[in-house]
Amino acid sequence: MPSLVSSRSRRSRRVGRALLVLSAATVLSAFAVAPVADAAGGVNVTTPYPDVVVKPGGTASFTLNITVDSAREVQLAANGAPDGWRTTFRGGGNEIDGVFANGRTAPQVTLDVVVPDGAQQGTARIGVVARAGAGSATLPITVRVATEAGGTATLTAQFPELQGSTTDTYTFNVDLKNGTASDITFAIGATGPSGWTVTAKPSGSDRATSVPVKAGQTSSISVDATAPPDAEANTYPIQLTATGGGQDLKTDLKVTIKGTFKMTLSTPDQNLNVRATSGSAKDVQFRVTNDGTAPLTNVTLSATPPTGWKLDFPKEPIPGIEAGKFQDVTGTLTPSGDAIAGDYNVNVTAKAAEANSSATIRATIETSQLFGLVGIALIVLVLAGLYWVFRTYGRR
Numbered sequence: 001m002p003s004l005v006s007s008r009s010r011r012s013r014r015v016g017r018a019l020l021v022l023s024a025a026t027v028l029s030a031f032a033v034a035p036v037a038d039a040a041g042g043v044n045v046t047t048p049y050p051d052v053v054v055k056p057g058g059t060a061s062f063t064l065n066i067t068v069d070s071a072r073e074v075q076l077a078a079n080g081a082p083d084g085w086r087t088t089f090r091g092g093g094n095e096i097d098g099v100f101a102n103g104r105t106a107p108q109v110t111l112d113v114v115v116p117d118g119a120q121q122g123t124a125r126i127g128v129v130a131r132a133g134a135g136s137a138t139l140p141i142t143v144r145v146a147t148e149a150g151g152t153a154t155l156t157a158q159f160p161e162l163q164g165s166t167t168d169t170y171t172f173n174v175d176l177k178n179g180t181a182s183d184i185t186f187a188i189g190a191t192g193p194s195g196w197t198v199t200a201k202p203s204g205s206d207r208a209t210s211v212p213v214k215a216g217q218t219s220s221i222s223v224d225a226t227a228p229p230d231a232e233a234n235t236y237p238i239q240l241t242a243t244g245g246g247q248d249l250k251t252d253l254k255v256t257i258k259g260t261f262k263m264t265l266s267t268p269d270q271n272l273n274v275r276a277t278s279g280s281a282k283d284v285q286f287r288v289t290n291d292g293t294a295p296l297t298n299v300t301l302s303a304t305p306p307t308g309w310k311l312d313f314p315k316e317p318i319p320g321i322e323a324g325k326f327q328d329v330t331g332t333l334t335p336s337g338d339a340i341a342g343d344y345n346v347n348v349t350a351k352a353a354e355a356n357s358s359a360t361i362r363a364t365i366e367t368s369q370l371f372g373l374v375g376i377a378l379i380v381l382v383l384a385g386l387y388w389v390f391r392t393y394g395r396r
C-alpha cells in the first residue's frame with residue numbers, strides 16, 4: 001500500500017507540473033500575440049491599438065509592427081476601406097508602399113485612415129495585408145465613426161486686443177491646440193478690413209500656410225496686421241481661421257487705432273531763406289502743422305545754429321495742436337558778430353510727445369548799412385581831396 005500511494009503521489013505531481021507549464025505557456029502566448037490573422041511564411045504584422053474611434057473628417061492612425069523570420073522586403077496594402085476613405089502608409093517621414101525588415105528589429109510604420117467629412121456613423125473593418133514572397137499576414141483593424149469622438153481643437157489668442165497708431169505693426173500670438181486623438185494638419189489664414197495687410201504664419205516660419213499639430217499638442221501662430229496710412233481712429237476687426245481634420249476654427253482679434261501722428265515744420269510762406277546782419281537779432285517765424293489724425297501734445301522747438309550763433313524759442317511748449325491745425329512760433333536769430341557775408345545753414349527741430357519734424361533754413365549774412373555809409377563817406381572824401389588838389393595845383 002505505501003508504494004501504491006507513493007506512485008500515485010508522484011503521478012499527481014507530474015500532472016500538476018504539466019498543467020502549470022501549459023497554463024504558463026497559455027498566458028505567455030496571450031501576451032505575445034497582438035491582433036494578427038492568417039500569418040504565414042514567416043511574416044507577422046501587429047498593432048497595439050486595432051480599434052480606433054474618430055469623428056467624421058478625422059484621421060485614424062495605427063502604429064504597425066512588422067517582423068519576418070529572415071531579412072526581406074515586405075509589401076503593404078489596406079483592403080476593405082469604404083468608398084471615399086483614404087488609406088496611407090507612412091515611414092521615415094514619407095508615404096510608402098513597403099518596408100525592408102531584417103528579422104531582428106521591426107521598422108516603424110504608420111497607417112493613416114482618413115475619414116471623409118460626410119461619413120456616416122458606424123464601424124468599418126479594414127484588412128492590413130503584409131506580403132513577403134510566398135508569405136503573407138493579414139491584420140484586421142476597425143474604425144468606428146462617431147460624431148462625439150476625438151475631442152476638439154481650439155484657437156486661443158494670448159492678447160486678442162492691441163492698440164497703437166497707423167505706423168505700428170500689430171503682432172498677435174495665438175495658440176492652436178489639437179485636443180483630438182489624431183494628428184492634424186491645419187490650413188491657416190487671416191483677414192482684415194479693406195486696405196489692411198494681414199498675414200498668418202506658424203511661429204518660426206515666414207512662408208508656411210499650414211501647420212501640422214500632433215494629437216494633444218499645441219503650436220503657435222503669429223498674425224501680423226498693418227493699417228493703411230490714412231486709417232482713421234477706430235477699432236478694426238481681424239479674424240484668424242484654421243481648418244483641418246473636420247475642425248473649422250475661428251478667433252476674433254481687434255486693433256484699436258488711436259490716430260496717425262505726423263507733423264511738418266516750415267515757415268508760414270514756405271520760404272526757408274532768411275536775411276540777417278552780423279551781430280544783429282532778427283525775428284524768424286516758424287509754422288508747425290499737424291498732418292495726422294490725432295492731436296499732438298507738448299510741442300517744443302529747438303535749433304542747431306553755427307558756432308557763435310543763437311536761435312532762441314519760447315521756453316513754454318505748445319500744449320497741443322489738433323489734427324489738421326497749425327501753430328506759429330517766433331524764434332529770435334542772432335548771428336555771431338564776426339560772421340562774414342555769405343550763406344549759413346541753421347537746423348531746426350520740432351518735437352511732440354507723439355512725433356517730430358525737422359527743417360533747415362538758409363541764413364544769408366549781408367554787410368551792415370553802417371559799413372556801407374562809411375564806405376560812401378570815404379569815397380566822397382577821396383573825390384573832394386582830388387578836386388582840391390587839381391584846383392590848387394592845376395594852374396602851375
